[in-house]
Each structure stands twice: as C-alpha cells, then as structure tokens.
Amino acid sequence: MKRWEDNVRRVTPYVPGEQPKLQKMIKLNTNENPYPPSPEVEKTLRQMETDQMRLYPDPAAGELVRAIAEYYGVKESQVFVGVGSDDVLAMAFLTFFNSDAPILFPDITYSFYDVWADTFRIPYRTIPLNDRFEICPQDYRMNNGGIIFPNPNAPTGAVLPLDAVEQIVSSSPDSVVIVDEAYVDFGAESAVGLTAKYDNLLVVQTFSKSRSMAGMRIGFAIGSEILIRYLQDVKYSFNSYTMNRTAIALGAAALRDDAWFRETVAKIEATRDRTQKELRRMGFSLHDSCANFVFASHGEMSAADIFSALRERNIFVRYFNRPRIDNYLRITIGTDEEMDQLFAALREILGLSA
Amino acid sequence: MKRWEDNVRRVTPYVPGEQPKLQKMIKLNTNENPYPPSPEVEKTLRQMETDQMRLYPDPAAGELVRAIAEYYGVKESQVFVGVGSDDVLAMAFLTFFNSDAPILFPDITYSFYDVWADTFRIPYRTIPLNDRFEICPQDYRMNNGGIIFPNPNAPTGAVLPLDAVEQIVSSSPDSVVIVDEAYVDFGAESAVGLTAKYDNLLVVQTFSKSRSMAGMRIGFAIGSEILIRYLQDVKYSFNSYTMNRTAIALGAAALRDDAWFRETVAKIEATRDRTQKELRRMGFSLHDSCANFVFASHGEMSAADIFSALRERNIFVRYFNRPRIDNYLRITIGTDEEMDQLFAALREILGLSA
Numbered sequence: 001m002k003r004w005e006d007n008v009r010r011v012t013p014y015v016p017g018e019q020p021k022l023q024k025m026i027k028l029n030t031n032e033n034p035y036p037p038s039p040e041v042e043k044t045l046r047q048m049e050t051d052q053m054r055l056y057p058d059p060a061a062g063e064l065v066r067a068i069a070e071y072y073g074v075k076e077s078q079v080f081v082g083v084g085s086d087d088v089l090a091m092a093f094l095t096f097f098n099s100d101a102p103i104l105f106p107d108i109t110y111s112f113y114d115v116w117a118d119t120f121r122i123p124y125r126t127i128p129l130n131d132r133f134e135i136c137p138q139d140y141r142m143n144n145g146g147i148i149f150p151n152p153n154a155p156t157g158a159v160l161p162l163d164a165v166e167q168i169v170s171s172s173p174d175s176v177v178i179v180d181e182a183y184v185d186f187g188a189e190s191a192v193g194l195t196a197k198y199d200n201l202l203v204v205q206t207f208s209k210s211r212s213m214a215g216m217r218i219g220f221a222i223g224s225e226i227l228i229r230y231l232q233d234v235k236y237s238f239n240s241y242t243m244n245r246t247a248i249a250l251g252a253a254a255l256r257d258d259a260w261f262r263e264t265v266a267k268i269e270a271t272r273d274r275t276q277k278e279l280r281r282m283g284f285s286l287h288d289s290c291a292n293f294v295f296a297s298h299g300e301m302s303a304a305d306i307f308s309a310l311r312e313r314n315i316f317v318r319y320f321n322r323p324r325i326d327n328y329l330r331i332t333i334g335t336d337e338e339m340d341q342l343f344a345a346l347r348e349i350l351g352l353s354a
Numbered sequence: 355m356k357r358w359e360d361n362v363r364r365v366t367p368y369v370p371g372e373q374p375k376l377q378k379m380i381k382l383n384t385n386e387n388p389y390p391p392s393p394e395v396e397k398t399l400r401q402m403e404t405d406q407m408r409l410y411p412d413p414a415a416g417e418l419v420r421a422i423a424e425y426y427g428v429k430e431s432q433v434f435v436g437v438g439s440d441d442v443l444a445m446a447f448l449t450f451f452n453s454d455a456p457i458l459f460p461d462i463t464y465s466f467y468d469v470w471a472d473t474f475r476i477p478y479r480t481i482p483l484n485d486r487f488e489i490c491p492q493d494y495r496m497n498n499g500g501i502i503f504p505n506p507n508a509p510t511g512a513v514l515p516l517d518a519v520e521q522i523v524s525s526s527p528d529s530v531v532i533v534d535e536a537y538v539d540f541g542a543e544s545a546v547g548l549t550a551k552y553d554n555l556l557v558v559q560t561f562s563k564s565r566s567m568a569g570m571r572i573g574f575a576i577g578s579e580i581l582i583r584y585l586q587d588v589k590y591s592f593n594s595y596t597m598n599r600t601a602i603a604l605g606a607a608a609l610r611d612d613a614w615f616r617e618t619v620a621k622i623e624a625t626r627d628r629t630q631k632e633l634r635r636m637g638f639s640l641h642d643s644c645a646n647f648v649f650a651s652h653g654e655m656s657a658a659d660i661f662s663a664l665r666e667r668n669i670f671v672r673y674f675n676r677p678r679i680d681n682y683l684r685i686t687i688g689t690d691e692e693m694d695q696l697f698a699a700l701r702e703i704l705g706l707s708a
Contacts (some may be wrong), residue, residue, distance in 0.1 A: 013588075053395065056568040056569060174362070
C-alpha cells in the first residue's frame, strides 16, 4: 500500500439494487414506478432549447422550487431540492447531525442511513422495531443527536400514524427530526403540515417513486425557513449547481399534471391490494403495506431460495441478507400483467396449482 | 437560538457568480461558452424516450464513462463522473484530503477550495503566487495532506507548463495531487497523460466550459484505477445515482462531435487574442490567458468602478473584492459581437475615443 493511501477516507459503500439490463425481464427490485411520467414531461422535454445548455442552471432551481411550494402550500423559502432524495438526505446528515450524542434510527430501515453516518463519522444507535416490525415512538425518548426514520418504513412498508410521528418530533425538541417520506404518496399521511408547528422537523420526499421520475434524480425537503437556510448554506458550500436544466424543467412539468399523478398512484394501490391477497393465498405472510412494494415471507420456502428461483426466471425482486429480515422478500408493485407473471412463477416455484 | 441549532454545521457558503435574468444583457461573468453545444446534443435530446425516466439511471453512468475513456485513451476504470466538476472536486476533497497535515493550494485560485476545506474541516495552507501571479513548483515542497491547483489557474488564466505540474506531483508522492483542468482546452497542456506514471495524480475536467454544457452539470476525473476506486466508494456512500438520464446521454453525445468542439474552442481562442490586444490598447495590463477569460487591471480607473459602470450598461463581468486581486476584472470571452459591445462601453467609461 502506498503512503498516500493512509489519508484516504475508507468507507463500506452502499450497494444499490442491481440494475440488470436484460431485454426480457420483470424488474420488481428497486421500487420504480411501472407507469411512465406525465405526458407534460415529454412535451417539456421536446420543447427544451438546447442552446440554453451552454448557460449554468439557476442555482436556486427557482422554477422547480416554486412548483413544489405551490403544490404543497408552503413558502418557497421552506423548500430545498437535490439530486434525488439521497442527495437531500446526505446534505441533511452533514448539516444537522453534528452532535456527539448518537443519532437514532430503526434497526430495520433504509440501508443508507448507517452508510451516511459512517461516511460523515456521526455516532448512531439503532432502535429495534417491535415484533410486528413497527416503530414505537416511546423508544425514541432519549438523549440523541438527531432522529431519522422513513414513513412508510422501508423495506417493511409499515406506516406510522401522524400522531405517532408528532410524538417523536415533540419529544426531541433539541435535535432535528427527519421524516423520510419516499413512499408517502402510496397511502400514508404526510408530516408536511407539522413543519409549521415544529421548526426542527424536516420532511423529505422524492420524484422517483410516485412521480415516475427515478431517472431524473429529483428529491426535495420541506421544513421551517431556518432549517432550510442551514441546509442551503451547506449545499452551496458543496456544489452550487446541483440541479441541471432538464431536471428543473421536467420536475416542474410533472407537478403540473396532478390528474396523471393521482391516477398512477391509484392504479398501483389497486395492484398492491390484489398482490397482497394473492400472496397470502400462496402461503406468504405479510403486514399491510402503504408503499409501492410488499414485504413478504413464506411459511415453507426460504426467501433466499425463492429469490434465486425468481432470478432464474428473469424476475428480479430484492432480498436483504440481514438479521431479522433474512427470510423476507421486498417485491415492488409492477403493472397487473407483471404481477400476474410473478404469481405464475411463484406458483411454479412453490409447487402450487393455479 | 433554539438548542437544536447547537448541532448544526455552520459554514460560510460559497457565493456563485450572479445569474441575472435580464432580457438584454451581455453576460461575461461566469465563464460560460458563448456558443451552443453540438447539434448531436439536440438530436439526442429530441430522441430521448421519456418512458424510460421512470427507471433509475445506470449508477455507473456507463455510456458517459465509456465515451470519456475512449476520447482520452484511458480505461473505463480510470474515469469518475459527477454533477459538474464541483461535485467531483467535493468528493475528491472528502475522499483524499483526510490527513492532519494541511493541504496546499495557491492564495489566488478557485474560491471554492477553502470553502470545501472549511466544510469538511480539512486543515489548509495557501501558497502565494509570485508577483507575476504564477505558481512556483518549489513552493509546494513541504509536508502536506494533499495539493490542489487549477491549470490554467483561475481567475488569473496563467498556465503552468506540464513539466512544472510533474515537478509538483513527483515531489509529493505521499499525498494525492489534484490538477483542476476546468479551462485546459483553451490552450494548456493536460496532465491526463501523467496519470499512467503517478498513481497519486487526479486530473479533473468539466463539460461546462469548452463543451458548452454548464446547464447539464457534467464533470469528470481521470486517475489511476486505485484512486478512482476510492473515489467511487465514497460517492456510492453519498449518493449512488448522481447522473440523471439526460446528463448521461447528452454528455456522451457531445463527445461524439469532436469537430464542433475544436471549432468552438478555436473561435474563442481567436476572440480572446483580439480581446487581449484591444484591452491593452485601452490601458489595461494583463498577462496572457490560456483560458476562456482574461484577467485585467487598468492603470487609471479602479476595477470596482469599471465593474459598476459596466453593470449599469447591463454588461456583467466578475470582480473579486479580495487581497492582491481587488483591482482586477475577470472577463469571460463572449462572441465577437459581445466583445465589440464591451469595448465600446469601456471606451465610453474610460473616456477614450474609438
């Protein structure tokens, strides 16, 4: 090893869900939306002036920020945007989790939280979910340097009612509480309204799931003006121009078509309900999901074996080889046709009749 | 102040060059390219399938990385891409400048370096340029935790010959040396070739200047495979999907049209040479620039006054109110027509006849 390597920050990198590039596959492994974004997005893309690309984008991404502020009924100064919610969350970790006291998050949750904590050398403590995989607000009543949890939680899909979210926020007034609402549009109640009451609450959302734009990398946070200002100061110290011209324009376009958004979400919710019934019929046990995925365990066959057998059939789902959840599969809700093919494959794998 | 604010990372944010939005203005303040990107870029944009935007982009940005590797004659595993060179540089600071010894950079240089150092709490020491605003390699021969400098330097435009760059790299084998080549295509010699010889050398470039794509946020680094792997580990621990689908596709498209690139650069160089002559005729003193801007000081009128007078005429240039350079203007090279309007305005401001 060379001596310059002594000064290198070593990290255990996050491993994103695989992005196989097969012609014929059913991709239910990274919680993407099976439906395309609004036709408004295509129209806007076709009309973009490429001559303008020689110019820097608006560093404040004003057009997108305005559209988000209007949509959610908050001030523009309460909105922060980034390159996917991962960028927003990374900036929030860097900005707000700066204490010697440990930050708190669930033991079973989005697997990026401990990676960011390690990367930025933030002490952390994980709080076990209960046996039903639920977050218990009273478990978070302790000295902490910050709190973060997804609602609905990932990869369980379990939802926390808004009064329980408020309990966690109100019992930690001396630290910043982040609610990661990547999946909120699929059936949970957003905490955005609570940001008016709690200036230490940051709510993070994304265009990657419910708005069918994972490929454009758009995430955002809503919070009190002072919280957003701190976040912006760090962001401007990191990279002033994060959102490129296409992300700004297409993100704003997507928000203009609310009917498309509602219709897409309703279709996914209907397919999810059908999927849950079908999986239970096949002997899977699962709690009700409020996300665009289900989290399921089978009574007779191991998750690892089902995962491999599906893979051989070019059906990709997500398997986490981690304590407590190593017998579960996280299955993204696709189109009805894709789910029918999944059911057929599962019946074959499990030796069930149709 | 609330108690949660005690744990907030406080930074003095970088202030980007202003992005005024006037209908009629001459914008020579942020070193943008006055010419549009290649028609290949427009063609690719028009053909993009918006249906694909529901899917995550390739986290490795393979199409873009391949195009860069082919163009520069290196392996794909030697290329790292990011959201503009600022993102690449921020990741490199976080990854490589992790020592207790101070990192070194020039006292007059890109004004983001000290911001990153402060944000990541990296100790640093600035090395004064000589009286001709040149970097002197021997000044960097000291114990250090890393070295970074732009070549050509900003905002001076002064170039360092490749053998001088190599002197700096070879005399610090125990730390990572970053050469920030944002402006290299306008007349300097790139250090990319040296990366084969020095595994501690990272060369950073951007699509924002010579490739007319500031609005798309594309930067990249070339270095030894091991250096790039370390950088990627940190990047994947921060945000796995930084490059959106449009940035990947349009960046690769731009590289396919080398004739357009060469023609654009040649036009800017010719206008720069004419600008230097014209400014000297008006009593400005300036060293030869190898960038797409000039750095000029006038014998009789202060830079601050000229800056204000130009602003009143809707001509925007850059003025830095900093020690040693507070009587200089950094003027981006625009089209010939824009520069003619600048010259006319300057003659008026300075009371010169045409």
